Amino acid sequence: MLNSDYVRVEHLSHRFHLTRKIAIDALKDVSFAIDRGEILGLVGESGSGKSTVARCVMGILKPTGGRVIYDGIDVNAAKLSRDENVRLQKERQIIFQDSGSALNPRMSVRRILSEPLDIHGLSRDREAREKLLIQNLDFVGLDPGVLESRPGELSGGQRQRVSIARALLMKPKLIVADEPIASLDVSIQAQIVNLFKHLQAEHGFTFLFIAHDLAMVEFLCDRVGVMSKGRLVELAPTRQLYDSPQHPYTKALLAAMPIPDPRRERSREIPVYHAPEYVTRQEWTRVGFDHYVLMER
Amino acid sequence: MSNLLEINDLSVSFDTPEGEVQAVRDVSLSLPEGKVLALVGESGCGKSVLCRSVMKLLPRTAKIKSGSIMADGVDITNYGERDMRKLRGRMFAMVFQDPMTTLNPVMPVGDQIAEAVRVHNRRISRTDAHRRAVEMMELVGIERAEERSRLYPYNFSGGMRQRSVMAIALASNPRILFADEPTTALDVTIQAQILDLFREIQATLHTATLFVTHDLGVVARVADLVAVMYAGRIVELGTVEDIFYDPRHPYTWGLLQALPAWSRGRDMLNAIPGMPPSLIHPPRGDAFACRNPYALGIDYLEQPPMFRISETHSAATWLLDPAAPKVQSPIHGGPHAEQ
Numbered sequence: 131m132l133n134s135d136y137v138r139v140e141h142l143s144h145r146f147h148l149t150r151k152i153a154i155d156a157l158k159d160v161s162f163a164i165d166r167g168e169i170l171g172l173v174g175e176s177g178s179g180k181s182t183v184a185r186c187v188m189g190i191l192k193p194t195g196g197r198v199i200y201d202g203i204d205v206n207a208a209k210l211s212r213d214e215n216v217r218l219q220k221e222r223q224i225i226f227q228d229s230g231s232a233l234n235p236r237m238s239v240r241r242i243l244s245e246p247l248d249i250h251g252l253s254r255d256r257e258a259r260e261k262l263l264i265q266n267l268d269f270v271g272l273d274p275g276v277l278e279s280r281p282g283e284l285s286g287g288q289r290q291r292v293s294i295a296r297a298l299l300m301k302p303k304l305i306v307a308d309e310p311i312a313s314l315d316v317s318i319q320a321q322i323v324n325l326f327k328h329l330q331a332e333h334g335f336t337f338l339f340i341a342h343d344l345a346m347v348e349f350l351c352d353r354v355g356v357m358s359k360g361r362l363v364e365l366a367p368t369r370q371l372y373d374s375p376q377h378p379y380t381k382a383l384l385a386a387m388p389i390p391d392p393r394r395e396r397s398r399e400i401p402v403y404h405a406p407e408y409v410t411r412q413e414w415t416r417v418g419f420d421h422y423v424l425m426e427r
Numbered sequence: 428m429s430n431l432l433e434i435n436d437l438s439v440s441f442d443t444p445e446g447e448v449q450a451v452r453d454v455s456l457s458l459p460e461g462k463v464l465a466l467v468g469e470s471g472c473g474k475s476v477l478c479r480s481v482m483k484l485l486p487r488t489a490k491i492k493s494g495s496i497m498a499d500g501v502d503i504t505n506y507g508e509r510d511m512r513k514l515r516g517r518m519f520a521m522v523f524q525d526p527m528t529t530l531n532p533v534m535p536v537g538d539q540i541a542e543a544v545r546v547h548n549r550r551i552s553r554t555d556a557h558r559r560a561v562e563m564m565e566l567v568g569i570e571r572a573e574e575r576s577r578l579y580p581y582n583f584s585g586g587m588r589q590r591s592v593m594a595i596a597l598a599s600n601p602r603i604l605f606a607d608e609p610t611t612a613l614d615v616t617i618q619a620q621i622l623d624l625f626r627e628i629q630a631t632l633h634t635a636t637l638f639v640t641h642d643l644g645v646v647a648r649v650a651d652l653v654a655v656m657y658a659g660r661i662v663e664l665g666t667v668e669d670i671f672y673d674p675r676h677p678y679t680w681g682l683l684q685a686l687p688a689w690s691r692g693r694d695m696l697n698a699i700p701g702m703p704p705s706l707i708h709p710p711r712g713d714a715f716a717c718r719n720p721y722a723l724g725i726d727y728l729e730q731p732p733m734f735r736i737s738e739t740h741s742a743a744t745w746l747l748d749p750a751a752p753k754v755q756s757p758i759h760g761g762p763h764a765e766q
């Protein structure tokens with residue numbers, strides 16, 4: 131599972147202390163790796179820790195256990211060289227879940243997009259800058275007219291696309307996309323998913339793609355990891371996972387995949403998954419080529 | 428069956444330095460008691476503005492240009508803020524699109540739900556309101572609800588926030604519910620449970636729901652009726668069966684074909700090429716014409732009227748004019764028929 135050197139997530143654990151007495155174990159011993167140029171999907175229960183993984187990979191959150199290695203650099207190391215810091219900032223970009231509402235409401239879209247370029251001193255020439263902004267807006271299906279708008283004047287999906295454009299502008303090598311397309315209509319979802327595929331194929335971008343839309347994940351991702359209750363419970367090449375899911379949670383999840391056909395969708399019962407109250411010892415077990423499942427011993 | 432909400436020829440515009448943004452144009456909709464109407468359509472086509480204009484929650488730059496809004500038989504088109512405040516939380520409730528902008532970041536989530544309970548029922552004690560809030564949190568599937576009720580929104584995952592916003596909306600037992608993409612952050616198993624909960628509430632309380640969503644699987648599960656919107660207008664309206672099995676508007680065809688199911692085994696998905704028009708100077712004819720492979724000459728000149736296809740089904744496309752050439756729907760037979 132850890133045969134790649136590009137992004138390595140090693141025994142990641144995180145505990146949020148809410149009060150002195152209450153704590154939530156958001157992550158429990160999560161390990162996986164992402165290959166260069168790969169699109170790895172992460173799906174799973176709401177609250178299972180997907181966004182926490184994303185934040186740890188980006189170094190926004192310091193895990194209470196384990197570590198994340200990005201291209202040889204320990205993301206949470208206390209001391210990093212200047213060069214390493216710059217690389218971490220430039221080469222990784224995150225598209226946040228609900229990121230539309232994280233945009234500064236007082237800034238115009240032009241300033242929102244320009245800011246990261248200014249920080250890194252990129253594309254200083256005015257004409258080239260303008261062209262770059264327009265090109266990236268076009269990637270996400272937005273008209274150059276939005277450059278003068280403020281976030282409050284845009285629809286939810288338009289704001290989300292501004293965040294996607296901002297992440298892409300930096301030409302990162304790794305994009306951590308936390309639910310990037312859930313708020314977009316299916317046609318624009320298709321456009322963005324096509325764009326991600328193109329960026330992967332033509333420019334070798336690597337993606338950690340977190341989503342609830344299992345059909346999109348199936349279409350886009352090379353491999354998929356499934357999370358439940360803070361643990362990674364299954365990891366496999368996409369086809370393999372969808373054709374023969376092994377973990378009971380993965381099975382329940384795939385069985386609940388909505389079908390865009392009213393008669394079929396309404397006539398089916400959706401299974402409810404109940405996690406076992408007490409877990410005995412669990413172990414990662416290889417069940418097929420590159421296919422791993424967390425199994426009870 | 429009576430219509431709880433009736434919208435007639437509603438047009439809403441924003442005044443901006445660049446010009447008048449015509450976000451909602453001549454929209455007519457009826458929402459019967461006990462039914463779920465799903466509103467689907469391109470990002471930026473006016474779905475949220477439509478909901479907000481009924482709730483009168485628009486910024487000052489917005490104006491209702493024409494049309495009328497009837498809620499439970501009463502004309503509320505010209506209601507001011509004071510009248511509306513009485514209606515919100517009893518007649519209407521809304522689940523907003525961005526949970527983070529609805530929730531108060533510095534107030535425990537349980538207190539926020541309890542507040543909504545108290546708006547509906549002034550006589551309830553604080554402890555009972557809190558107990559009810561925890562029940563609501565459990566109802567929408569938040570685990571360890573008692574503990575979590577004392578936490579702040581930033582302690583919640585995306586899906587938990589979304590469910591809290593839903594609990595707030597449901598706490599007041601509204602007669603008309605606007606749910607603006609209420610399940611986008613939920614995994615499919617919880618989503619299915621919440622959708623079934625919606626239908627249950629629907630059946631027992633006869634709430635009328637306007638459900639905005641992009642997920643056609645969700646539409647298939649919850650909706651009785653579907654309205655398809657494009658560039659501020661409703662372009663197709665029908666029962667859920669009409670829209671999925673016999674869609675007539677080329678934009679509806681485009682939406683259905685963009686689903687991954689239509690691209691199995693291919694490299695790229697079928698996005699509709701091009702962009703929606705600017706709403707500052709929307710084109711004269713059918714706003715979808717320049718992206719429509721089936722466009723006729725007249726589409727560029729004149730806005731098509733709503734053509735009636737059946738008792739329940741209508742669509743605004745010149746293809747339905749008796750004089751138009753016959754076009755075979757590409758949707759015919761489902762995603763796997765053509766291969």
Ligand SMILES: Nc1ncnc2c1ncn2[C@@H]1O[C@H](COP(=O)(O)OP(=O)(O)OP(=O)(O)O)[C@@H](O)[C@H]1O
Binds near residue numbers: 147148156182581613
């Ligand atoms: N800042 C925080 N303080 C306390 N608890 C937190 C915080 N952020 C997340 N949590 C908790 O950690 C757990 C994992 O949350 P996370 O946001 O990673 O879930 P997720 O898998 O992204 O869920 P979703 O699909 O709903 O977005 C949840 O139980 C959540 O309540």
Ligand SMILES: Nc1ncnc2c1ncn2[C@@H]1O[C@H](COP(=O)(O)OP(=O)(O)OP(=O)(O)O)[C@@H](O)[C@H]1O
Binds near residue numbers: 441468486
């Ligand atoms: N305050 C505002 N000032 C100017 N224009 C606005 C304002 N709010 C919304 N608009 C514009 O009105 C149009 C409709 O916006 P609305 O939020 O209703 O879209 P939507 O259909 O809900 O889209 P999404 O699916 O992306 O949420 C958009 O083109 C948007 O840019």
Ligand SMILES: [Mg+2]
Binds near residue numbers: 182308584585586
């Ligand atoms: Mg999340």
Ligand SMILES: [Mg+2]
Binds near residue numbers: 285475
């Ligand atoms: Mg909206």
